[in-house]
Amino acid sequence: MDKETLLTFLLNTNLVSLSSAQGIAQQFSHKAIPKNQFHLAAGKISDQYLFLEKGYMRTFAHDTEGNEVTTGFCSPGQIILEISSFFSRTRSKENIQALTDCEGWYITYEQLNQLFHALPEFREFGRWVLVKGFSELKNRMLFMITETAEERYVHLLKNNPEIFQQAPLKSIASYLGITDTSLSRIRKEFSKK
Amino acid sequence: MDKETLLTFLLNTNLVSLSSAQGIAQQFSHKAIPKNQFHLAAGKISDQYLFLEKGYMRTFAHDTEGNEVTTGFCSPGQIILEISSFFSRTRSKENIQALTDCEGWYITYEQLNQLFHALPEFREFGRWVLVKGFSELKNRMLFMITETAEERYVHLLKNNPEIFQQAPLKSIASYLGITDTSLSRIRKEFSKK
DNA sequence: GCCCCATCTTGCCAATTGGCAAGAAATGAA
DNA sequence: TTCATTTCTTGCCAATTGGCAAGATGGGGC
Numbered sequence A, B: 001m002d003k004e005t006l007l008t009f010l011l012n013t014n015l016v017s018l019s020s021a022q023g024i025a026q027q028f029s030h031k032a033i034p035k036n037q038f039h040l041a042a043g044k045i046s047d048q049y050l051f052l053e054k055g056y057m058r059t060f061a062h063d064t065e066g067n068e069v070t071t072g073f074c075s076p077g078q079i080i081l082e083i084s085s086f087f088s089r090t091r092s093k094e095n096i097q098a099l100t101d102c103e104g105w106y107i108t109y110e111q112l113n114q115l116f117h118a119l120p121e122f123r124e125f126g127r128w129v130l131v132k133g134f135s136e137l138k139n140r141m142l143f144m145i146t147e148t149a150e151e152r153y154v155h156l157l158k159n160n161p162e163i164f165q166q167a168p169l170k171s172i173a174s175y176l177g178i179t180d181t182s183l184s185r186i187r188k189e190f191s192k193k
Numbered sequence C: 001g002c003c004c005c006a007t008c009t010t011g012c013c014a015a016t017t018g019g020c021a022a023g024a025a026a027t028g029a030a
Numbered sequence D: 001t002t003c004a005t006t007t008c009t010t011g012c013c014a015a016t017t018g019g020c021a022a023g024a025t026g027g028g029g030c
Helices: A004-012 A018-027 A083-088 A109-118 A121-146 A149-159 A169-176 A180-192 B004-012 B018-027 B083-088 B109-118 B121-146 B149-159 B169-176 B180-192
Strands: A029-033 A038-040 A048-054 A057-062 A068-074 A095-098 A102-108 B029-033 B038-040 B048-054 B057-062 B068-074 B095-098 B102-108
Touching (some): A004 A018, A018 A109, A018 A121, A102 A109, A121 A149, A121 B121, A149 A169, A169 A180, B004 B018, B004 B048, B038 B048, B048 B109, B057 B169, B102 B109, B121 B149, B149 B169
Antiparallel strands (some): A038 A095, A048 A102, A057 A095, B029 B102, B057 B095
């Protein structure tokens, strides 16, 4: 039970004091998620506010024709939850699945709100997570609209190279908004350069 | 000074009591934004939490080549702000511009936090705005990835027909992630059906 | 080792979308 | 009104991406 990384993460935000961070970390429980297992299944309410310590995950939804669409990848050191399900207590449309064996620390919605109440500083952290997620999603949206498939691929390759070791290309392709066929061709072209 | 619509909006969320809503509304100041004027210019910090009562706005950013990309449209009855700039007190990359003469009610970042402190119920409302914005952006992202340009066009036409009366097609095209040329062709094809 | 199944690549062709430029239509200012 | 400017449409062609299916590759289980 070593919450070192969680504690470090909390402190690095510069939003909570050491004593608060310790109080917060105390509430988190350990969770292990074996490869391929779901941390959250579509249809359920996201109720775990998870700090991912080890491993990689992906989030995916189904489009109207039933195809899987990868909506995001999760790396160690991130808070993992389906925001709209978690906070509005509604059924998630998204799945969160372990790409590798994962380990982390979580609290429930109930505990989160208790912490918000007990340690007002922690609200700042909570808001920070939301705002950061929002901002990243906006950047991604702008990128999807303005850049070509190849540029999006290169960008992911530079900024998240580990993902290519962890996720099948089919998942990466749908994340980039293209088919696996196109991704394969783009990779071929790019490797020539 | 008639804050009727603001009050109704607050109450319809079912997150604040009548007395709280009245206390909240009291803090808002009136703002008029003439057509084409900027409510927020890129480079500045978004400091107004604005409830739009009348008129339409659009948000847009510039891509790496300097082209305008419309990232969203704002209709009456919405809270308008650039979330990441507002909450993290950083310079906005986005502009918010009036498409028509607009009127609304706003509070500053400072006032918002005071209200959060004075009326804890209002925090729920604040979070609701964030979560709702996040959820809508995620839906839009999924839609952009999974649907064709024509489907995206038809969807916007059904769900936000007023926009076509308020914004030039060039803006709508970039919002849909296509060129104005393509949009024009799609409209032609669609009108035949 | 061997087999099976999922993953990845490739070829073929079609559909979608973009780039550019010219012209038509609409809007706004004087 | 008239003129100038922006917005919108259209034609032509090129580039990108998708759909499908076959084949190659690779990893996991036995």
